[in-house]
Amino acid sequence: MLRLNDLSKVYATGDRALTDVSLTVEPGQVIGLIGPSGAGKSTLIRCINRLVEPTTGQVYLGDMEITGLSRGALRLARRRIGMIFQEYALVERLTVMENVLSGRLGYVGFWRSFFRKFPPDAIENAYRLLDRVGLSDHVNKRADALSGGQRQRVGIARALEQDPDLLLIDEPTASLDPKTSRQIMRLIVEICDERGLPAIINIHDVALAQQFVRRIIGLQAGRVVFDGSPDDLTPDVLTRIYGEEDWSATIRKADEDGDDAGGEEEDHHASVPVDRERLAGLT
């Protein structure tokens, strides 16, 4: 579905953010990308839709090489890639509906979007998505009138309004409280599961990543140093990713998910459907 081939990024300042990152995301697979601040997590996902221009290497979405596209073709490719941001990145003075409809901008001409004359199916879809994320009552509120969790739900609806083939998610819970963080992560994982949508989630919170995703990639100083199942995150691995620390309290107890840890986890490249029962148990 998505393939990165020896992706490197050196910023104009000379900072080396990524070095030879290669990885493959299978259809429907949700990946947690962990690593210390400055490891290149944000750079990596921004290189995929070229909000940050990679220095060398290729990005393939399906058969299309994103890194080789012209500006116009890149715009068309970006429509297929939904993005959810840290601090939500909603346009604060626009209404919830306008924010969600902005996911449709790549499909609508300038004047239609300027006068907010979006096609009926886009509007219908926006209403449906707002209902799905539980914001039906807030359609005409301004985005800055919402709470953090509600704003991130708008962010999710905006990304889905694009009808994407891939989600890039940058620290979705960085400014949310622990309960809201879990709700947002659950919503994201559920939606990806419903739609068979692959996603890359940058995440700071190792415990949260272990709870919700089935494949974790560890980034350290711009290199992939771990790629495997959450159960393989031993203190040794965490030390490799983050450096020396006491990791005993961070790592999930093995008995929490002892039931479903079967053979399927061995092959972490396979598409692993999220176990709804397990998630439901944590509500």
Added chain:
Amino acid sequence: MTGQAAPRTWSRPPFIERAWLRWTLYGGGLLYLVLAVASVEVNWLRVWEGLDRGVRFIQGFLVPDFTSRWGDILQGMEESLTMTVTATVVGVLISVPIGIGAARNIAPLPIYAVCRAIVALSRSFQEIIVAILFVAMFGFGPFAGFLTLSFATIGFLAKLLAEDIEDIDESQAEAIRATGAGWWQVVAYGIQPQVMPRLIGLSLYRLDINFRESAVIGIVGAGGIGATLNTAMDRYEYDSAAAILILIILIVMAAEYLSGFVRKWVQ
């Protein structure tokens, strides 16, 4: 700190580290100030004579005469207000695209350079000088005033708009860009909502500046209430001049209240 007692006094490190340099700069600055003030020549005899004229002026102010020149005042005010409103509208319309072009974070370098040059050109001339030029080109009257104020508005508004665009929350624009939106759509969705309240506030502020300027440029022949004021002064009709000044103050105050109200409403 272990073992020994922590100090009980602390003072902020001086702005200039070296003491001799610090005192030389401060002392030099003070000396220059004293010499500069001493070098200003004041003709006290002339001040004494002028005092008399000043008193007559203030007396005129105390009994403003709205009636004897009312026709002229009305015509001047009408010209000034027309000039102000049209110049502000035209100036704002022209300065929006120039302001967008002069914002480094969204405009390509060549466009940025051209727009910044226009801003610099417009800002480098004071209104009076521009008015003298336009009066020479288009003759006396409010048309020259209209052009002057439009020209001055462009420099003011485009510069401040460009700076506001450069200060936006970049992540909102980035999110719009990530959806596959085109450049104009990024401007309309990612940037315009962020800068709109300030643009409206600045436009109203400029309206009020333009009205005050219209009184000044009238003195060099660009029409409006300034011309009426100048005539009144030339004829030593301080009571009529006072009436004009009072009207100007009232209109500026009204504009101030209006803009405060509108700004709160658009926030």
